[in-house]
Every structure is written in C-alpha cells, then in structure tokens.
Amino acid sequence: MYVTGLGVISAIGNSAGETLRSFEQGRSGVGAITRLQSVHRGVLPVAEVKAGNEELCHELGAKPHISRTALLGMKAALEALQQSDVDVRKWRTGLISGTTVGGMDKTEDFFATFLRDPSKGRLREVVNHECGMSTELIAEKLGIKDFLSTINTACSSSVNAIILGTRLIRHGHLDVVVAGGTDALTRFTINGFNSLMILDREPSRPFDASRAGLNLGEGAGFVVIVSEKVLKQTGVKPLALVKGFANTNDSFHQTASSPEGRGSFAAMQHALDVAGVPVTAIDYINLHGTGTQNNDSSEGTAIQRLFGARVPRLSSTKAFTGHTLGASGGIEAVFSVMAIQQGCVFPNLRFHTRIPELDFTPQTEFETGLPIRHVLSNSFGFGGNCSSIIFAAPDVP
Amino acid sequence: MYLNAACTISPQITFDVDRLADALVRASGDRINAIEPDYTGWIDPRAIRRMSRVIRMGYASALSALKAAGVQVPDAIITGTAYGCLDDTGIFLSKMIEQNEEALNPTPFIQSTHNTIGSQVALFLKAYGYNQTYVHRAFSFENSLTDALMLTQEHPDYNVLVGGVDEMTDVSYTLLKRLGAARHTTLGEGAFYGVVTGRPQHHSVAQIVNVATRFKPRNATEVETWVKDFLQQNDLSPSHIDLVLHGGHVPALLQTSASHNFKALCGEYPTATGFATWLAFTIMKRGAIPEALAPAAGLSGPPKTILIYNAYFGTHHSLILLRTCQGSVL
Numbered sequence: 001m002y003v004t005g006l007g008v009i010s011a012i013g014n015s016a017g018e019t020l021r022s023f024e025q026g027r028s029g030v031g032a033i034t035r036l037q038s039v040h041r042g043v044l045p046v047a048e049v050k051a052g053n054e055e056l057c058h059e060l061g062a063k064p065h066i067s068r069t070a071l072l073g074m075k076a077a078l079e080a081l082q083q084s085d086v087d088v089r090k091w092r093t094g095l096i097s098g099t100t101v102g103g104m105d106k107t108e109d110f111f112a113t114f115l116r117d118p119s120k121g122r123l124r125e126v127v128n129h130e131c132g133m134s135t136e137l138i139a140e141k142l143g144i145k146d147f148l149s150t151i152n153t154a155c156s157s158s159v160n161a162i163i164l165g166t167r168l169i170r171h172g173h174l175d176v177v178v179a180g181g182t183d184a185l186t187r188f189t190i191n192g193f194n195s196l197m198i199l200d201r202e203p204s205r206p207f208d209a210s211r212a213g214l215n216l217g218e219g220a221g222f223v224v225i226v227s228e229k230v231l232k233q234t235g236v237k238p239l240a241l242v243k244g245f246a247n248t249n250d251s252f253h254q255t256a257s258s259p260e261g262r263g264s265f266a267a268m269q270h271a272l273d274v275a276g277v278p279v280t281a282i283d284y285i286n287l288h289g290t291g292t293q294n295n296d297s298s299e300g301t302a303i304q305r306l307f308g309a310r311v312p313r314l315s316s317t318k319a320f321t322g323h324t325l326g327a328s329g330g331i332e333a334v335f336s337v338m339a340i341q342q343g344c345v346f347p348n349l350r351f352h353t354r355i356p357e358l359d360f361t362p363q364t365e366f367e368t369g370l371p372i373r374h375v376l377s378n379s380f381g382f383g384g385n386c387s388s389i390i391f392a393a394p395d396v397p
Numbered sequence: 398m399y400l401n402a403a404c405t406i407s408p409q410i411t412f413d414v415d416r417l418a419d420a421l422v423r424a425s426g427d428r429i430n431a432i433e434p435d436y437t438g439w440i441d442p443r444a445i446r447r448m449s450r451v452i453r454m455g456y457a458s459a460l461s462a463l464k465a466a467g468v469q470v471p472d473a474i475i476t477g478t479a480y481g482c483l484d485d486t487g488i489f490l491s492k493m494i495e496q497n498e499e500a501l502n503p504t505p506f507i508q509s510t511h512n513t514i515g516s517q518v519a520l521f522l523k524a525y526g527y528n529q530t531y532v533h534r535a536f537s538f539e540n541s542l543t544d545a546l547m548l549t550q551e552h553p554d555y556n557v558l559v560g561g562v563d564e565m566t567d568v569s570y571t572l573l574k575r576l577g578a579a580r581h582t583t584l585g586e587g588a589f590y591g592v593v594t595g596r597p598q599h600h601s602v603a604q605i606v607n608v609a610t611r612f613k614p615r616n617a618t619e620v621e622t623w624v625k626d627f628l629q630q631n632d633l634s635p636s637h638i639d640l641v642l643h644g645g646h647v648p649a650l651l652q653t654s655a656s657h658n659f660k661a662l663c664g665e666y667p668t669a670t671g672f673a674t675w676l677a678f679t680i681m682k683r684g685a686i687p688e689a690l691a692p693a694a695g696l697s698g699p700p701k702t703i704l705i706y707n708a709y710f711g712t713h714h715s716l717i718l719l720r721t722c723q724g725s726v727l
Contacts, residue, residue: 039498100510102532111490118571126572130479131511132534136612145612149540150533152481152511160529164544171547191493192506249474249519249528254507266525382507383516385528 001166001225002238002394005084007076007180008334010219010321011047015079020338023346024366028320030203030215038187040194045203046185047217047322060141065124067103068218070137072327073182076220077138081178084224085236091175094147095139096165097222098157098181100326102131105186134182147174152326154381155288156247157181159329159389162223163245169227176230180222180330189325190216196255204291206316207300207362209353214290217322221331238394240337243374244275250384256294261302263386264288264378268306271388277374282312282390284345286332286377287362289316290323299378300358311360313367315348329379329387336375336391344368398549398557398593399601399722402466403678404458405671406431407587407663413461416679417687421662427579428570429664431586448517449484451564454588455514456521459558463522466592466600471558473527474515475544477537479667481511483566514562526555535709537561538589538668542608542717545593553595560590561671578665578710582645585664589671591678597722603681603703604720605674607631611714617648620714624648624706627716639700640680642673644707651706655696657686659705670707670717677703681721 006016011029013019022029029047033040049072056071057064060078077095081088103126110125128134135150147168151160158181165177183189193199193216200213231238248270250263257263272279288299296316303311317335324331339345348362373393380386405411410418412434422432431454436445439457448456455476463471489505507513512530519528527548531540538561545559565573565586573584593605609627614620628634641647641656644665663672680686684699705717 108490108493112494114572115491115494118568119575123575127576130534131481131532132479132536135533139612147610148533148536148612149531151530152532153528153530154510154512164529167547167551171550173543187493187498188490188506191498191501192489192503192509194498195501195503195506247527247529249516249525251519251523251525254513254516254520263525381512382510383512383528384519385512385516 001169001242002231003223003240003242003337004226004236004238005080005224006239006334006337007079008221008331009049009072009075010324010331011049011217012320014051016334022320026347026349026366028203028349030322036185036187038190040190044190044199044201045215047215048185049218066137067128067134068105068184069099069101069103069182070134072184072218072220073097073134073138074141076180077142077178077222080222080224081142086176086224086226086234088142088144088176091230092146093144093176094165094168094174095135095142095144096149096161096177096179097135097138098151098161098326098329099131099134099183100152100154100157101183101186101189102134103128104188105184108186108188142178144178153385154383155325155328156379156381156385156387157326157329158221159333159379159387160247162333162389163247165225166242166245169225175227177225178222179225181327182220183218183324183326185216185218198292200291203350204319205350206289206291206319207296207348207355208351209355211291211293211296213292215322217324219321219324219327219331221327221334223333240340240394241392241396243392244271244390246270246274247387250386252384255382257298257380259298261298263384264299264380265302265305267386267388268302268376271390275390279307280310281374282376283372284312284339284375285314286336286375287314287316288378288380289318291318295380297355297357299380300355304358313345313363315346315363317346319349332377333389336377339372339375340391340393342368343370343372345370398546398595398605399597400603400605400678401592401594401598401601402462403591403675404461405587405589405675406433406454406458407672408432408585409662411675416683417689419689421689424583424664427583429583429585449482449508451482451484451562452514452517455560455562456518458588459518459560459590462590462592463558468556468592470522470524472555473548473557474519474524475529475541475557475559476515477531477541477561477668478511478514478563479532479534479537480563480569481532482509482513483564483569485509487566487568535667535713536610536715538671539608539610539715542605546608549593549595557593558590559593561668562588563666563668565666582665585666587663587672589675591674601722603678604722606718606720609716613712614714620648621650624716625650631718638702638704640696640703642677642703642705644669646708657690670705670715673705674717677705677719
C-alpha cells in the first residue's frame, strides 16, 4: 500500500514544511500554557500548536464553536489529501481517525456550568463531544463518506488507524484511505496525567538517565494511502510503502508497561515479520519515547533484546512535539515518511546521559544524506495497547 | 466468519441464557436500563469493587461468551463503544472542577478512556494479541465486525472476541434528552460480546456473512438502492431474507419479509446492533422466534437468513447479514 500524501500540525509547525524546518533548526515547541485556563499555567510546560481556534476556523471555513480536535484534524487531513492529489469522489474512499480527546476541550467548559445546574450550559459545546463526531467534521470538510471509522486505543490510536486503512485496501474494500489522528490539549488530560505524576515540570528529556516524565502536546497527523490500481491510474508519485505493522497487548498493567517490554517487543517483532525484513533492514526507529521512567526503560529494553548489537539510529521526537496522545502515531508516521523522503534522521533533543541499563544512545543531531530505506515507528498506550509500523522507501521490492 | 457464542447484558433478562425470557421487561418512559446479573462465579468480588459498571458488564459478557465457545484466552479482542466509560469520565471531570484541579485521584482518569473495556478484558485474561477499540458512534460495533471479518481471513485459526458496549448514566441521559434524542425513542444500554472464527466449529451457530455501513444517505431511494446492492453482492434478493431485525423502520424492499423491532427490547444506543446480533444468534440456535415475541407474520419454519438493519437517527445506517450454519438447525 502506497503513501501518497502527508499532513501534520503540531507545536513545531502548522504544515509538513514548517515542521521539517523546525527539525533542521533544532527548535522545540515546548513552552508555557498560553491558551487553556488552568491552575497549572506557569507550572507545567506543554507543546501547543501555535495557532488559535479563531485563526484555524477562519482558514478552514469552519464554524466557530467546533472542537479544536476537529480543527487540527481538518488542517492536517486536508494537507495530506491536497498533496496526494486524489479525487475522493472518483474512488471508494475512507477516513479513519484516532483520537482520545474528541470534543472534550468544549465539554469541559460546558460541564462546569452543567454541574451547577443540569438545565444550563450551551448544548453546542457538548453536541460534538463524541470521538466519532470529530472524525465526521473532518470527513465533511474532505468530502469523504464511503467509510468512516474512529479508533481510541489511547496513545496508539492513530497508528492503529493507519494499519486499519492499509488492511481495508489490501482486502479490496477501499481504494483510498485518509488515516491518522488528532488530539487537542485539554484540562482533562493535563490534570489526568498530572494526577498520575508522570508530567515533567521541565521540558522533557526522552531516553535520558535523568528523565522525569512527559510534556503533553497537541496536534494532528494524517497520511493518504492508496492501492496499486489508484497509483497506476492517477500516476501520482508514491512517498513510501506501508511495509509492516502489528498490534499487540502488553497485558501487564492498565498504565504501566512491563519492565522487559514484552508487548513492545512483540509489536516490533511482528511488524518485522509482516514486512518480511530482518532487524538489520531498519535504518531509523522513531521511538515512542515519552520521557517517563517506565516507558523509556521498557521500550529501550525491548529494542535492545530485539536488535542486539545492531541498534540503528533512533530518536524520540516528543522532545520537539510533546506527547500528542492519540495523534502521536499519525504525527510520527508523517515524520517517518519524511525521514525516508529527505534521507534524514531527527535529533532526540535534551539528551545528555545514557540510560544505565541500556547499551545505546539516541541520535543527537539532525543528520541528512543518509540512505533511509526502512523506518520503524512505535506507539505504546495505556491499556497495554502496543502498535508498531514499518514504512519503506517506495522503490523497495 | 462463524459466530460460535454470544452473550449480552441488556435491559431484558439475557445474561447466560440462550433465549429471550418469556416475561419481557417494558420501558416505563423514555429510558430503559440494563439488568445486571449476579456476578458471583464470574468475577472476583474484590475485582468487581474496583470496576465501573460498564467495565463489569463488558467483562462478564466476554467471560460468558468465551466459556460458551470453549475458549480460555482469545487471540484478538475487538470492542466497539461510542460513549466509552461515561461514569468515570463524569467523575474525573466533576472532581477536577470541584477541587479546582488539585489533589485529584487518578483512578477515574485511568478508567475513563474508551479502550479500558477491551484492555481490562485482555489484562484479566492475559491476552497478548490484537486489541482494538472502535469509537465511531453507531458504526462502532459494525467497524468491530468489519475488522473481525478481515482478521479471521488473515488468521483463520484465531478465536476473536468481538463486542459492542455502551452505558447510560444519569448525566448522559439528561444530556441526550436535552439534545432531543429521547423525543421519539426509548434510550437504552447494553454490553455484547461474541466469539468468531474464520472456519466453522462444530458448535458454530451462525455465519456472519457481511457487514455494511452507510453514512447520511440523502433520501429513501439511496437507502433502497444500497440495501438492494448489498443483497445482490451476497447473491441474495429480498425474498431470501427470512427475518429482518430492525430499530423501528424497515426499508420498502424488505417489507415482504417477517420482521421484528429489536430496539423495543434494548432501547436506543449506538451499539444496540450488538443486542440484535445476540437475538439473531439465539433465534438461529433454537431454530425459532422466542415465544415472548409475537410470531412474526409470514414466517414459516426456522429463519435461515437474518438481516439486521439499523437506521440510527437517520444518519448512520447499517446492515449485518447472518446465515444459519449447516447442520446446526435441529
């Protein structure tokens, strides 16, 4: 299955082009909370998209009261579709979005009023609460109706969306799929993660010995996947192949990963099996790398067990974008394809000291001119949901 | 794929029984709640204390289906839930507001994500395989079936646990009512899980032949054409459909078949077609419409082909086609 379009919006850029420049310049998007009303303003760093709702609504021609999750998703999905230059009316086209937040950014405002008096509160703030509603708003914008789906498997949501899209095309149910995910910052998630005590009060340091937690981010990332038939008939240039993928469950704890990274090991191994390539084929790993004690040592252990002495270049881009929750898989899928397209690997910012129990260190510089043929991207979420995906250069057999 | 076991906790007495009870529960207004069973023997009392209502309903349904299918650990768990874990979402939101974002207990937050249902099942059973949660409104259960259809083709040996779960809380009922959802409908809730395989087992009851969804059809003609095309793709015409299970509306071309409104039993909720699937399964297993439902006009003999048709608020239409397995009809 061929990737023919990319779209992304995050704290480091409102488009794929802006994003690449941030990577080149080592410019992280982590900073203070400026938009949400929260007691954590000035205390917890986050990675906000540098565009307000009004600006996004105006650009997208969207109604002013809709959820930020839907707006971010529209922006990225539209960019991907425009790049792929596919006419959705001509093909059996699907939209699959991964999201954990849905319209909660509006609902949490509504709920304060509703709690005081259940007959009060503006209904328009809660009508788009459901995860599926944000997908339908994006679908409406893109003119897609044939197949709609929304996935919520926590932080692996949008990579699971891309996997589903690939399988639907492979089984002959659809010709084109726009797949990825979106999540906006909310008080709900900031407070949820804060109550779990896994937020860093400083900009995060993924895969560093001194790491102290994650920074929450927001954004959206979508890819367009098409079948061989669409590729041939439209003559559009493929950016990458979806080569391998896997969805496994760690089944250890609701929020923590098993110390040996059983689920992540299985996800990466199975993705390699599906791709039909050995570990040595992987040129770059985009880590899940949230910056929590637990994830990084668990994921790192799994990588070490799988790759042995042949760990390729790897990095967590969450030091740039924060952890965008349900959108992270989609955003990082876009980064993975960019790595193939540009022949580059992204730096793991703010890394200083290797995690003692691991033998490898992440990439610290933005490096180009590399033969990046296979990229592995990991997304591991609460509930033990572990997913991995492998993209390959379009001319790989 | 083949449906080998099915279980539902619903507003009727349906848990761990293989047919609809004779005494039907009727809604006394615009809301009907699920009847929770005695979980003794199914879930450890210490575990139940820590589970929210929607989780225990989902988990118990899953356990019952797995037991009936003779499966210890499923190879895959696919769950559809549009609303997710409403109770815990409401609790965390309320505390966040009341306590001004301070000193919050993480437990309701952890349990509020939609995938908690499917992951708790995996956690308790130590199921390491494929685990997915669909949250697309009234397509959540249908998406789950579509995924299961592909998965059982990719892995014909897999035992796949597939389900649809949605709860109704006082808060969600109040909001749905304010949004006008209860104007012409009774709102309900329920949990369903079934076990499917790519190859028929000796105890397979029904074949789930195909699933289709249609979003915002422009008019009745588009619906008629869509249903006709779906039947044709499966080498069927309307006369082959022995029974239509619907949510209150039957398209014109299906009106010559016997039919029954399943939502009169379970109420309206996004994954109500899970209940309909259980009903179809139990009808096929016994080879007869339950006594509690008035004998469907024109139905002679056990229904061999059942079509579930849903038209959720006119925007989300879906079809689930089931066929009796060879030799399972007594």
